[in-house]
Amino acid sequence: MLLLVINNESIKHKYPIVWTLFLPVLFCRIPVHTIFDSCPEGNGIRAIAITRDAKYLATISDAEVQKVCIWKWTLAVETPACSLLLPKEYGFQNYLTFNPTNNKELVSNSKTQAIYYSWTFNKLVGKFSQSVFHLNLTQILSATMEGKLVVWDVHRPPESSSTLFSFPYIKPCKLVHLQREGITVLTTVDNYLVTGDIRGNIKFYDSTLSIVNWYSHFKLSPIRSLSFSNIPANPPTEESNFLPDCTLKGDFFIVRNFIIGTSDASVYHLTTDGTKLEKLFIEPKDAIYAISCHPYQPLIAIGSVCGIIKVWDYEKKKYLFSRVFEKGLGIQSLTYNPEGALLGAGFTEGTVYILDAMSLVNETPQAFKYSRTSVTHVSFSHDSQYMATADVNFTVAVYMVVVKSGQRVWEYLARLRSHRKSIQSLLFGVHLDSNEPRLLSLGSDRLLIEYNLIKSYKDNLEVLDIHRTDQGNYPTCMVWYPPLVKEQFLLICNSGYKMKLFNSTTKMCR
Numbered sequence: 001m002l003l004l005v006i007n008n009e010s011i012k013h014k015y016p017i018v019w020t021l022f023l024p025v026l027f028c029r030i031p032v033h034t035i036f037d038s039c040p041e042g043n044g045i046r047a048i049a050i051t052r053d054a055k056y057l058a059t060i061s062d063a064e065v066q067k068v069c070i071w072k073w074t075l076a077v078e079t080p081a082c083s084l085l086l087p088k089e090y091g092f093q094n095y096l097t098f099n100p101t102n103n104k105e106l107v108s109n110s111k112t113q114a115i116y117y118s119w120t121f122n123k124l125v126g127k128f129s130q131s132v133f134h135l136n137l138t139q140i141l142s143a144t145m146e147g148k149l150v151v152w153d154v155h156r157p158p159e160s161s162s163t164l165f166s167f168p169y170i171k172p173c174k175l176v177h178l179q180r181e182g183i184t185v186l187t188t189v190d191n192y193l194v195t196g197d198i199r200g201n202i203k204f205y206d207s208t209l210s211i212v213n214w215y216s217h218f219k220l221s222p223i224r225s226l227s228f229s230n231i232p233a234n235p236p237t238e239e240s241n242f243l244p245d246c247t248l249k250g251d252f253f254i255v256r257n258f259i260i261g262t263s264d265a266s267v268y269h270l271t272t273d274g275t276k277l278e279k280l281f282i283e284p285k286d287a288i289y290a291i292s293c294h295p296y297q298p299l300i301a302i303g304s305v306c307g308i309i310k311v312w313d314y315e316k317k318k319y320l321f322s323r324v325f326e327k328g329l330g331i332q333s334l335t336y337n338p339e340g341a342l343l344g345a346g347f348t349e350g351t352v353y354i355l356d357a358m359s360l361v362n363e364t365p366q367a368f369k370y371s372r373t374s375v376t377h378v379s380f381s382h383d384s385q386y387m388a389t390a391d392v393n394f395t396v397a398v399y400m401v402v403v404k405s406g407q408r409v410w411e412y413l414a415r416l417r418s419h420r421k422s423i424q425s426l427l428f429g430v431h432l433d434s435n436e437p438r439l440l441s442l443g444s445d446r447l448l449i450e451y452n453l454i455k456s457y458k459d460n461l462e463v464l465d466i467h468r469t470d471q472g473n474y475p476t477c478m479v480w481y482p483p484l485v486k487e488q489f490l491l492i493c494n495s496g497y498k499m500k501l502f503n504s505t506t507k508m509c510r
Helices: 008-013
Strands: 002-006 017-022 029-034 045-050 057-061 067-071 082-085 095-099 102-109 114-118 128-133 139-144 148-155 169-177 183-189 192-197 202-205 211-215 223-228 258-262 266-271 276-282 288-293 299-304 308-313 318-324 331-336 342-347 351-356 375-380 386-391 395-404 407-417 423-430 437-443 447-457 460-468 475-480 489-494 499-503
Touching: 057 095, 139 183, 183 223, 192 223, 276 318, 288 342, 299 331, 308 331, 331 375, 342 375, 342 386, 351 375, 351 395, 375 423, 386 423, 386 437, 395 437, 395 447, 395 460, 407 447, 407 460, 437 475
Parallel strands: 045 095, 128 183, 288 331, 423 475
Antiparallel strands: 002 017, 017 029, 045 057, 057 067, 067 082, 095 102, 102 114, 128 139, 139 148, 148 169, 183 192, 192 202, 202 211, 223 258, 258 266, 266 276, 288 299, 299 308, 308 318, 331 342, 342 351, 375 386, 386 395, 395 407, 423 437, 437 447, 447 460, 475 489, 489 499
């Protein structure tokens, strides 16, 4: 004879232990399984119960927001088969028990309320993705990320019923393992049930859930949406090129044209007659870190971490053109040159591109790769003879235009790790006496550094002077003050919510 007992001492240690007791030798206790960290939040387990056949264990945590867990403890797993967080308004539940005649039902109670629970399958169902009504029957279908389909019966009591449960309710009746891939989209069209999955496949099933056709050769990213045309497909003719379906007859598979949305923010149109896939557009799927406005035209360039640069007309709210870079190249910084003819782009892995502003094609045969970390700033000189960049490794790099074979080309000049902390601003200016460009950088290390571009040469970036801008606070940004007076000023903001004016020649705070 076996007895299953829960060790009360384990409750305050946040894990249940299942013991086997042999009768009549009641003092021979052998632990057969321990579930560690079953309730990491709060003070451990408040209530626990086990089914009569000893297959399932239920626990309620002692946390502020209680969690009910069902454990199939005979398996070597440390995660519950299913779980539920209880709203605070249900009261603090302190008792739990299974229905002795049905393992799928249990009840708990607080001092003022009792809660009835019902759980459905003793198999892994997965997280629900989408649900639709069945094509012909009074049923609901729910797709899961495990590639399964839960079939729910819709129960509608007679209109004459006046009992407490006189409203419609659903009850699971079947679990269908439809496919191996997780289902991300579930919809219906005409007489078909349609799924899209994490492998980019699109599959069509009939009302009996038998597969009719599928599209798997497009090599798409995970499907996020499917939208079918409201115009039915035309009947096939001699010139039609519909695919055959999967039945023994091999009839034409006739379905409406549809739009496909994928997880990489791409949108496609599929013409089913001839199976023609057309990419309509692509949007950034990751964060946007770079924005730059054209100096003269109402254009704005936007760069995202997924490697897309898009140019818009911000007055007409109209998209103009874009470029998608290869995988692994994420845009971190963008800047137009003063004439608006070039666009400098710094990338997350250290690459620097100089692009034509109106076509986004490369201005240089190859991109520059002199940094191993993200390029956070790009700046052009007033005459577009120099371009400077700053990266996460506190390094400033300078590029310049040279004439070769009668053509102006961009070349790398030099770089210098001039700061000890992150570079906050990188600016070009103009020497008042010579109209030559000047370059300054400002770092979180409170240093304002000016570089000597005239004396710099290949692989050697000279520093002209270094000044400290703050004592306790650290600078956050720097811009040129408008030329309202004869002097040139730099406007610097710091972490103390202060703005300071510095004379750009003496670097003294005014």
